[in-house]
Amino acid sequence: MKKLIPWMVALAALSGHAQPAQDLTGTWQGTLVVPGGKEVRLVIKVTKGEGSAMRGVFYSIDQGGQSIPVNPVTLQGSAVKMSIPGIGGSYEGKLEADADSITGSFKQGPAPLPLNLKRATATTAWAIPEPPPPPKPMAADATPEFEVATIKPATPDRQGKGFMVRGRQFSTVNTSLADLITFAYGIHAKQIIGAPAWVDTEKFDLAAQPNGEGQPNDKQWKAMVQKLLADRFKLAFHRDKKELSVYAIVVGKNGPKLTKSESTGNLPGLFFRGLGNLPAINATMADFAGVMQSAVLDRPVVDQTGITGRWDFTLLWTPDEFQFGGIGVKPPPPPANNAAAPPDLFTAFQEQLGLKLESTKAQAEVFVIDKVAKPSEN
Numbered sequence: 001m002k003k004l005i006p007w008m009v010a011l012a013a014l015s016g017h018a019q020p021a022q023d024l025t026g027t028w029q030g031t032l033v034v035p036g037g038k039e040v041r042l043v044i045k046v047t048k049g050e051g052s053a054m055r056g057v058f059y060s061i062d063q064g065g066q067s068i069p070v071n072p073v074t075l076q077g078s079a080v081k082m083s084i085p086g087i088g089g090s091y092e093g094k095l096e097a098d099a100d101s102i103t104g105s106f107k108q109g110p111a112p113l114p115l116n117l118k119r120a121t122a123t124t125a126w127a128i129p130e131p132p133p134p135p136k137p138m139a140a141d142a143t144p145e146f147e148v149a150t151i152k153p154a155t156p157d158r159q160g161k162g163f164m165v166r167g168r169q170f171s172t173v174n175t176s177l178a179d180l181i182t183f184a185y186g187i188h189a190k191q192i193i194g195a196p197a198w199v200d201t202e203k204f205d206l207a208a209q210p211n212g213e214g215q216p217n218d219k220q221w222k223a224m225v226q227k228l229l230a231d232r233f234k235l236a237f238h239r240d241k242k243e244l245s246v247y248a249i250v251v252g253k254n255g256p257k258l259t260k261s262e263s264t265g266n267l268p269g270l271f272f273r274g275l276g277n278l279p280a281i282n283a284t285m286a287d288f289a290g291v292m293q294s295a296v297l298d299r300p301v302v303d304q305t306g307i308t309g310r311w312d313f314t315l316l317w318t319p320d321e322f323q324f325g326g327i328g329v330k331p332p333p334p335p336a337n338n339a340a341a342p343p344d345l346f347t348a349f350q351e352q353l354g355l356k357l358e359s360t361k362a363q364a365e366v367f368v369i370d371k372v373a374k375p376s377e378n
Helices: 006-014 177-185 218-232 285-296 345-353
Strands: 026-033 039-048 054-060 068-076 079-084 089-095 101-107 113-119 146-153 162-166 169-176 203-210 236-251 277-283 301-303 311-316 355-371
Touching: 039 068, 089 113, 146 218, 169 177, 169 218, 177 203, 177 218, 203 218, 236 285, 277 285, 285 301, 311 345, 345 355
Parallel strands: 236 301
Antiparallel strands: 026 039, 026 113, 039 054, 054 068, 068 079, 079 089, 089 101, 101 113, 146 203, 162 169, 169 203, 236 355, 277 311
């Protein structure tokens, strides 16, 4: 019998079929135990896009089963990484030798939770609930106004503020007229000139419903608030230009780190999951700048990136005491000597988004108040 030399033995082993191919495409599922002991079933469907790039779709099937993009999905050796920017989530794990199981953890917040995934088959795959039908959109050329709107003084000494859209219901809580103006016209409070003191200090709760049919888009909601301000607050103003201290968002030296959105919706999703945790889905740079100036920063924010289109990303940072005045919340002191704490906002912009937030001066539009009155009775 002919004896094989060592390198021939190694070659023979490599040519066999004992080692399964390491491929993440398919359906992965596992049960996450959240604080409190509740079990939540999660499903991630991974496919290949252009070239060898992988992407996926995430479902939390016990919480409605809404599809959420997962991008990017990477496999380097046995190390698996997935990003879910729409919910500020991520998954990291190790692909086991059988190539049908991943041992890892899911993170959506400060602490990761254990989550092991198994590759599902046609017989073991969990059924994903049918999503509810999307609301019928309002005609794009419609010019609606609020059919019913109530405005009442907010509860004294209430903390925080909020804007909410639920279906065809629009409401605000503990908002000043300055807050309503900044929402309706997409400006910062420091761009309002010549307003009486009560415009900033007196707070209101608002509840309104549009006329017409269908779900208004973001532009239509803001147009309705503009009409409400003119009708109920008798607001009149003219526009001017003034040099102001601003923050400019610009592209970093190595280029942006953003994921092209595949969402089919019209509205951007930029909803804080706690102070310093901002997942964004289907958002433009203008949307992003608007949220940063309205909620986080103490001066106007201008987009100077030149980046067009809609994007998914997550920005995670440790706020300082000068941030979030726009929503009436004071962040807690940053943790001392905590290596696991997220970076400050300026560092997070560069490391996570490939963008820079620069303090500068620029000519900015200002709203000069010509006339305003406290709201009329409901």
